[in-house]
Amino acid sequence: xxxxxxxxxxxxxxxxxxxxxxxxxxxxxxxxxxxxxxxxxxxxxxxxxxxxxxxxxxxxxxxxxxxxxxxxxxxxxxxxxxxxxxxxxxxxxxxxxxxxxxxxxxxxxxxxxxxxxxxxxxxxxxxxxxxxxxxxxxxxxxxxxxxxxxxxxxxxxxxxxxxxxxxxxxxxxxxxxxxxxxxxxxxxxxxxxxxxxxxxxxxxxxxxxxxxxxxxxxxxxxxxxxxxxxxxxxxxxxxxxxxxxxxxxxxxxxxxxxxxxxxxxxxxxxxxxxxxxxxxxxxxxxxxxxxxxxxxxxxxxxxxxxxxxxxxxxxxxxxxxxxxxxx
Amino acid sequence: xxxxxxxxxxxxxxxxxxxxxxxxxxxxxxxxxxxxxxxxxxxxxxxxxxxxxxxxxxxxxxxxxxxxxxxxxxxxxxxxxxxxxxxxxxxxxxxxxxxxxxxxxxxxxxxxxxxxxxxxxxxxxxxxxxxxxxxxxxxxxxxxxxxxxxxxxxxxxxxxxxxxxxxxxxxxxxxxxxxxxxxxxxxxxxxxxx
Numbered sequence: 001x002x003x004x005x006x007x008x009x010x011x012x013x014x015x016x017x018x019x020x021x022x023x024x025x026x027x028x029x030x031x032x033x034x035x036x037x038x039x040x041x042x043x044x045x046x047x048x049x050x051x052x053x054x055x056x057x058x059x060x061x062x063x064x065x066x067x068x069x070x071x072x073x074x075x076x077x078x079x080x081x082x083x084x085x086x087x088x089x090x091x092x093x094x095x096x097x098x099x100x101x102x103x104x105x106x107x108x109x110x111x112x113x114x115x116x117x118x119x120x121x122x123x124x125x126x127x128x129x130x131x132x133x134x135x136x137x138x139x140x141x142x143x144x145x146x147x148x149x150x151x152x153x154x155x156x157x158x159x160x161x162x163x164x165x166x167x168x169x170x171x172x173x174x175x176x177x178x179x180x181x182x183x184x185x186x187x188x189x190x191x192x193x194x195x196x197x198x199x200x201x202x203x204x205x206x207x208x209x210x211x212x213x214x215x216x217x218x219x220x221x222x223x224x225x226x227x228x229x230x231x232x233x234x235x236x237x238x239x240x241x242x243x244x245x246x247x248x249x250x251x252x253x254x255x256x257x258x259x260x261x262x263x264x265x266x267x268x269x270x271x272x273x274x275x276x277x278x279x280x281x282x283x284x285x286x287x288x289x290x291x292x293x294x295x296x297x298x299x300x301x302x303x304x305x306x307x308x309x310x311x312x313x314x315x316x317x318x319x320x321x322x323x324x325x326x327x
Numbered sequence: 328x329x330x331x332x333x334x335x336x337x338x339x340x341x342x343x344x345x346x347x348x349x350x351x352x353x354x355x356x357x358x359x360x361x362x363x364x365x366x367x368x369x370x371x372x373x374x375x376x377x378x379x380x381x382x383x384x385x386x387x388x389x390x391x392x393x394x395x396x397x398x399x400x401x402x403x404x405x406x407x408x409x410x411x412x413x414x415x416x417x418x419x420x421x422x423x424x425x426x427x428x429x430x431x432x433x434x435x436x437x438x439x440x441x442x443x444x445x446x447x448x449x450x451x452x453x454x455x456x457x458x459x460x461x462x463x464x465x466x467x468x469x470x471x472x473x474x475x476x477x478x479x480x481x482x483x484x485x486x487x488x489x490x491x492x493x494x495x496x497x498x499x500x501x502x503x504x505x506x507x508x509x510x511x512x513x514x515x516x517x518x519x520x521x
Contacts, residue, residue: 040520070520100516130521138500152420159414169409183521186412186503193416194496196423197489203424244521261521289520 030079030214030234032316033114033325034286034301036294037072037089037132038104039311048289049248051256068291071312072132074107075241075286076114077232078322079211083116084123085143086230086241087288090135091187105308107136113307114325123210127243127288128224129155129192130183137191145195146210147226148218149203154225155184182262183224204228217278219245221264222271229271231278234317238279239300241286245271249287249298259289286316390513393456398513400453401466404446405510408470411442412503415477419492422484429484436484440477443470466509472502 045068046053055063075086085107092104108118118140125146126134137145158168168184195201202208208216217229222245230241245268246252247259252272257265275285283300287293294304294312304314305326315326390398415436422432447470455463479495482488510517 043520072520100520131518132521152417155413155417156421159410159417167410168413169406183519184413185507185518186409186416187500187507189413189416189420190496190500190503193419193423194500196420197492197496259521 029319030077030232030317031319031322032078032232032234032239033076033313034293034316035074035076035107035110035114035307035313036103036105036311037074037087037107037110037135038092038101039072040070040289041100041102042067043070043100048291049251049256049258050260070289070291071293073286073288073290073293074110075230075232076111076116077214077230078116078319079214079232082122082211083120084125084210084214085121085140086125086286087127087133087243088124088136088140090132091139103310103312105311106139108139109308110311110313113313113327125210125216125228125230125241127229127241127245128227129188130224130244131185131188132183133243133288134188134192138194143200145192145201146204146208146216146228147192147201148220148228149205149226150218150220151224151226151228152203155189157225158182217274219267219271219274221262221267223247223259223261223263223268225262227271229274235319236317237284239284239286239316240275240278242271242275243288246275246285246287247289249282249285249290249300250292252285252287253282391456391458394459397453397456397459397463401450401513404449405506405514407442408446408473408506411439411446412473412499412506415439415473415480415499416496419480419496423492429487433481433484436477436480440474440481443474443477446470447474462509462512465505469502469505469509472498472505476502 044054045065048068048070052062052065054066058064072089073087074089075084077084077086089107090104091106092101111118111121119142121140121143123146124137124140124143128134129147129151134147137143155168158166161167167182169182169186192201204216204218206218210216213231213233215231217231217240219227219229219242221227223243227243227245229243229245232239232241240246242252244259244261244263248256250256251258252275255269255272257263257268272282272285276282279285286300287298290298290301292298293301294314296302300316301314303316303326304312307313315324318324418427418432418435418439421427422429427435447467450463450467450470453463476495476498479491479498483491483495
């Protein structure tokens, strides 16, 4: 009898293990790439990360780098038949040169290099609604936009706030970098409105599972009012995309604030903690503007190559059976 | 044996010839309509954006003193226009999400329409250096587009037709792209990394 019970327990445990493994398999079916929408050149390091402010003649590696080039990273996530973008970069057209930026490439062109067409994109989850993260929306005709209601509330709050120094768009050249909701340009709002009009917008309230295992986590005020993270299961473990809540990967690793702008630094740290909790560390946190992106110094993104117009792209994880897109 | 005319060395049935003639006539007529529409569209675009090429093709260069004065004078107007444009899109979003009804949308958009009109009046009163005239005209055209977009949104509150909202959004989008073009020339670095 004892032996029978032991055998049944063994069978049960094995069955559970198999089910768990199957479940894990079902949730680790995403392939992930990172593409650089553009690069902001020669940004003073201290403006990006106050703890890294340049001190002339300093030999301290924390403070001896005057400027950095900041990529604008976009996540490309393929889960079965679904193609998801996390953030959508921004659009540089013939007339919008964005002084100080380089290597801009159209996201549809970058996707082509990965073997995808723009009309295959089914979902765009924007980490927040700033112009350099929520652009190009109208170039993805079949994509449904996911944005937090709190993000929209934050814009409305700023629009209606009775102080003209606290406004929703740049009201002074270079002078509106740290006011609430600053960074929402007319073009970005128009494109979001276009998605709403087309019935292709999901207004998210907090946490949401967009596909099995693909989960949006709110990170309110970790950069903007309605910032959101995206958890993605892959063959190398879970990843968490953070947009500007995770502006710098080094900042997550070393617990420093980055890209403070409208950021509540405590909420940014809580967002970092969320990545540690979900992924078990800092290695799989995907940062939007990490200067070390596409190099060995940010290992997650080191499998990189050059894309259109000198932009860079990296292959982060492949689902079983997925072919490499690296040339 | 088949009867009829020969086409490419093979006999063709007379009925088939009639069908071919009819089909050719229809195709030619359709081509004519498409050609006319295309010409009309191009003509209309030229009429609404008369200085597009001049503005786009002009290389980025430092502004002269009087051009800087013009840019400085236009800036406060531009700042208000951008805020109004964002507010207009936002009003449309709130309406479509069911958070606001028609009367509320109208109450929000009508003042924005007025603000675009007022901005136009103020912009018209500016002293414009000759080199900036094409650009200035384009800015005024963008303001008119915004004003028309607002009018379309108000129309939607009256007959409930989304077509007005779609038309308005497209107008607003074109106006927005235009003021971006102009902004990139007058205020390079207007938008900072965020």
